[in-house]
Amino acid sequence: MSRFVERHPAWALITIIAIAVLLWLVFAVWPPGLEEAIGRKRVFLNAVFNGVTLGGLYFLVASGFTLIFGLMRNVNLAHGSLYLFGGYVGYAISSATGSWLLSFIVAFILTALVGVLLQVIVFRRMEGQDLRQTMVTIGLSIVFADLMLWACGGDFYQIQTPSWLIGPVDLPLITAVKSSGEPVYLRYPMVRLVIFAASVVIGVAMWLALNRTRIGMIIRAGVDDRDILAATGVRIQLVFVLVFAFGAGLAGIAGVVGGTFQSLSPGEDIRFLLASLVVVIVGGMGSIPGAALGALIIGLAEQLGSVYIPTYAIVVTFLIMVLVLAIRPQGLLARR
Amino acid sequence: MSLAHDARVAVHPAAGAQRPARARPELNNPAAWVVAAILLIMPLIANGFFLIEIFATTMILGIMALSLMFLAGYGGMVSLMQLTIAGFSAYMVAVFGVSGNANISLGWPWWLAVPMALALATAFGTLGGALAVRTEGIYTIMITLAIGAAFYYFTNQNWAIFNGHTGINTVATPHFWGVNWRADIPFYYVVLAVAALCYFAVEYLSRAPFGLALQGVRDNPRRMAALGFNVNAHRVAAYAFASFIAALAGVLQVWNYRQISPGSVSVGACIDVLIIAVVGGITRPIGPFIGALIFVLLRTFALDFLVRLGLDGNRFRLLIGLGFLAIVFWSSDGVIGLWQRWRQRQRRDDSRSRGGHRHG
Numbered sequence: 001m002s003r004f005v006e007r008h009p010a011w012a013l014i015t016i017i018a019i020a021v022l023l024w025l026v027f028a029v030w031p032p033g034l035e036e037a038i039g040r041k042r043v044f045l046n047a048v049f050n051g052v053t054l055g056g057l058y059f060l061v062a063s064g065f066t067l068i069f070g071l072m073r074n075v076n077l078a079h080g081s082l083y084l085f086g087g088y089v090g091y092a093i094s095s096a097t098g099s100w101l102l103s104f105i106v107a108f109i110l111t112a113l114v115g116v117l118l119q120v121i122v123f124r125r126m127e128g129q130d131l132r133q134t135m136v137t138i139g140l141s142i143v144f145a146d147l148m149l150w151a152c153g154g155d156f157y158q159i160q161t162p163s164w165l166i167g168p169v170d171l172p173l174i175t176a177v178k179s180s181g182e183p184v185y186l187r188y189p190m191v192r193l194v195i196f197a198a199s200v201v202i203g204v205a206m207w208l209a210l211n212r213t214r215i216g217m218i219i220r221a222g223v224d225d226r227d228i229l230a231a232t233g234v235r236i237q238l239v240f241v242l243v244f245a246f247g248a249g250l251a252g253i254a255g256v257v258g259g260t261f262q263s264l265s266p267g268e269d270i271r272f273l274l275a276s277l278v279v280v281i282v283g284g285m286g287s288i289p290g291a292a293l294g295a296l297i298i299g300l301a302e303q304l305g306s307v308y309i310p311t312y313a314i315v316v317t318f319l320i321m322v323l324v325l326a327i328r329p330q331g332l333l334a335r336r
Numbered sequence: 337m338s339l340a341h342d343a344r345v346a347v348h349p350a351a352g353a354q355r356p357a358r359a360r361p362e363l364n365n366p367a368a369w370v371v372a373a374i375l376l377i378m379p380l381i382a383n384g385f386f387l388i389e390i391f392a393t394t395m396i397l398g399i400m401a402l403s404l405m406f407l408a409g410y411g412g413m414v415s416l417m418q419l420t421i422a423g424f425s426a427y428m429v430a431v432f433g434v435s436g437n438a439n440i441s442l443g444w445p446w447w448l449a450v451p452m453a454l455a456l457a458t459a460f461g462t463l464g465g466a467l468a469v470r471t472e473g474i475y476t477i478m479i480t481l482a483i484g485a486a487f488y489y490f491t492n493q494n495w496a497i498f499n500g501h502t503g504i505n506t507v508a509t510p511h512f513w514g515v516n517w518r519a520d521i522p523f524y525y526v527v528l529a530v531a532a533l534c535y536f537a538v539e540y541l542s543r544a545p546f547g548l549a550l551q552g553v554r555d556n557p558r559r560m561a562a563l564g565f566n567v568n569a570h571r572v573a574a575y576a577f578a579s580f581i582a583a584l585a586g587v588l589q590v591w592n593y594r595q596i597s598p599g600s601v602s603v604g605a606c607i608d609v610l611i612i613a614v615v616g617g618i619t620r621p622i623g624p625f626i627g628a629l630i631f632v633l634l635r636t637f638a639l640d641f642l643v644r645l646g647l648d649g650n651r652f653r654l655l656i657g658l659g660f661l662a663i664v665f666w667s668s669d670g671v672i673g674l675w676q677r678w679r680q681r682q683r684r685d686d687s688r689s690r691g692g693h694r695h696g
Contacts, residue, residue, distance in 0.1 A: 075474045077481075130474045131414065135614060135664045138607055142657030150651065270603045274485040277478050285475070311493050318486040322467060325479065329470040 022048075029174050029183075039308075045173060045186050047307040048300065053192040053261075055299025056199035060254035062276035062283075062291045063206065064247030070223045070286025071243050073130055074123055077137040079251055080273030081144035086111045086252025087259040087268070088148060091157045100162040100260075107252040115248025119241050141269065149266050159259040165191040195257050202250075203292055210288065219243060223286060278317060282324045284331025293333055375528060384520040388592070390636065392524050394628045395531040396592060399585035401613040401624030403578040406538050409618040410547055411574040412554035417464055417480040418582045419609045420487045423601030425457030425586030427491070427498060429507065430596050436506030440499055446510040450587055457583035458576060465575020469568050484606040491598040503597025507590050518591055527588055531625070534581050538621045541577065550574050611660045617670030626671055631656070 005012040026048060030041045065079045076082075089110050090103035097103075118140070126132050168187040177183050210216035218239055221229045230236040258264070258272070275298065280286075283294025301320055305313035324332060379387060404418045433449035435441040444452070468479050491498040498504075509518035517526055541547040550570050552560045557567045590596050599605075608631070616627025638652040663670055 073474075075478060132664060134474050134477055135610075136661060138610065139657050139661035139664060142604075142607070142611075142653055143661065146651060146654040146657060150654075270485070274482060274603070277482050277485075281475075281478060281482065311495065312490075314486055314489040314493060318482070318490075321479075321482060321486075325467055325470055 026173065029177055042184075042186065043307060046188070047303045049186075049188055049192070051300035051303035052296065053196040053299075054303060055296040056196040057254060057257050057261075058275050058279050058299050059203060059292050059295035060199050060250055060257060061272050062279040062295055063203065063288055064250035064254075065276040066280045066283070066286055066288065066291045067206075067219075067250075068244055068247040069280070071219055071226070072123070072240055073128075075130070075134045075137065076247075077134060077273060078118070078141040078144060079137075079247075079276060080269035080271070081141045081148070082111050082114065082248050082251035083255045083258065083272045084148060084264065084266075084269040085114065085144065086255030087159075087264040088152050088157070088255070089252065090256030090259055091159050091264060094159050094256075098160075100160070100165075103159065104253055104256050107256045108249040111252025111255070112245040112249035115245045116241055118248070119244040123244075124237065124240075141273070145266065145269055148269075154266055157259060157264040158262075159256060159264075161191050161260055165194055169193070189261075192261055195261065199257075202253075203288070206288055215239075215242075278321050280331070281321055282332060284334025287331070287333045290331055290333035294331070379521045379524060387520050387524045390632055392527045392588075392592060394625065394632045395527045396585050396588045397609070397612055397632065398625035398628035399531055399534050399588070400582055400609050401616065401628055402534055402538060402621060403581040403585070404609055404613045405616075405618045405621060405624045406541075406581070407574055407578045408613065409620075409623075410542055410550050410554065411571060413468065413571065413574070414477050414610070415465070415468065415480040415575070415578070416477060416606050416610055417461070417468075417484045417487075418578065419606045420484040420601055421457050421461040421464070421579045421582040422586030422589060423491075423596065424460050424487065425453045425583035426590035426596045426600070427504070428453035428456050429587055429590045430504040431497060434508035435504050437499055437504050440497065440504060446508070453587060454580065454583045457586060458579045461579025461582065462572060462576040465579070466572050468575070469571040481603070481606065484601070485603050488598055488601050488603060491601060498598070501598050503595060503599070505595040507594050507596065509591045509594065518594070523591070527592075530584055530588060534584065535621050535625070538581070542621070546570070546573070611656065613670075615660060615663050615670050617672030619669055620672055623670055623672050630671065634659070 026045065061079070061083055064082075065076060068074055068076050068079075086107040090107040093103040093106045094100055122136055122140070123133055126136070167190055169190050171186045171188055173186045174183045208216075210220060218229065218234055221234075222236065222239060226236060254272075255264070258268070262268075279294035279298050280291055281294075282297060283290030283292070297320060298317055301316045302313060305316040309316070328334075374381075375391075378391060382391065400418055400422050403421075404415060407418075408414045429446075429449055430437075431440060432442050432444045432452050433446055434443050442449075464480065464483050467483070468476050471479060491503075492501050494500065509516075511517065515522050517523060542551075549560065549565055552563075553565065553567050553570050560570075561567050589600070593600075612627040612631050613624050614627070615630060616625065617623030634656060635652060638655050642651060642655070666674075669676070
């Protein structure tokens, strides 16, 4: 952090000012002139919260993607299919047993199993052939998409939110002040906040696991140079299988999350594949903090864009990607 | 990158096989003459359905896949946005030309609208290429896929130019010299002419200094840079050329269907172009056309075929996906590669059996 400030004082200043303005917009009571210029504060706050929670969902999908890429150099274009598969599994479990938490566990285990199968049966056979692996994942995503369409049809599914998470909560953020001087607080759906908190917990846990444990050390070493790591006697194939399973499982969990606060249908797999592509291109391939930053930026851009410039929301996302590629082709937080 | 490595491994045998007949190998090949003759007299053999739905569609898809083959085979850059460029050019024909959506279309005559569309689409593809060459190998796939997907969602959301998810309908097709060029037989010949033009242009360019330099860039960018070649300029120029080819295909496509909507530029369709090129083989310009023929035949007849086998006819994409997986697994060079390997084995068997006779 301090090195970044030393090396790019101008960028650091711009970032700090942008964050300060954002915080002021969130916490201050807006003066009437501002409300006239860009609309009600409630709309803005809702967009920001939707963006941040959507960023949490994107992070869940993209972190598995980036982890797999970072270690195995495998661009898994079937990652969106794993997301959708996890969502369908979660829907089946939660509608059969009524347990929301159980659906997470089962979705994680089943998608992780699919991941293990993919790694053992398919990718181990073509190690080091990036392009061929990518092509195979494209073929797999087509096959998976059609199999899921076969099994689940083209309907929309939504996973039932558990009763203890239904309903809004009051947040200590003032959206407006009534004429009587009484402040109006922001009401926001509980389930989104809980899911966002959970994705932050998962992100922090992943960061700790990568930076503080032995297996994390092995994975980081593998990201840097897997040949030397294999030469030191680590059973690298086992590490590959574990990482692939974990990344796939994360996509499965994200599927349940996405099925709860959005919906599941054919085509969502490609949407989330695109989202994770853009997130990791912006954040930096193979970097978990990069995925978090990218997810936050893309989630916010998408939601704020769809509120303030509805017809060009997707262009904003795209422009961010272009800008990052033009300035830092390796992504914002990538090391190389 | 190992992408360049893959391509090198795949290309060398093909280049070696071509070397003896270096000048225009297709002139010495009787099969090529037979295919050309059949294509020319096709309207005598086939009815309108086969002419347009099978052969013209094959050639249009083949041209799109040809532009991908040029980039991937000679430049080592796998671009998933070739269909997006074609779709952009198709949209531009509809926007500048005459269509049923009078509030959007500007109503230019086709001979103005088409060059405009070609120019804009080429510029679009070149810009996208300039973006994509900042990265290498598998990153290129991701960035071009992201560009394609962004364009798809943009056309869905934008109503001012692209008319949202309904798209632009009843696009006018050219009528001049008393001929309706969208009637089956004239349209077939237009498509055939453009396809032949693109095929020979790619064939020529692959032997021209530019194409050779491009293949050098594919195999070893650092050495080419050390030799004084501007690596990125060559790559961007390759994107520009490929974009122009894709744009031509886009014009033909919008004339073929007379409408264009976001469905035609969806991510799945972008990937279809890659499938076509890979299944056909990305080392020779003929590959994409073979791949396109297989794809179109499957798309058209898989339903009947599956139903006849007692299976669900809607599983066409499953069939395509499995076929694609099989090709990727067993042949790095698509159907052409399989054919060449089969031929080589035959030849080896021949010589062995002849040798055996001599011994006996």
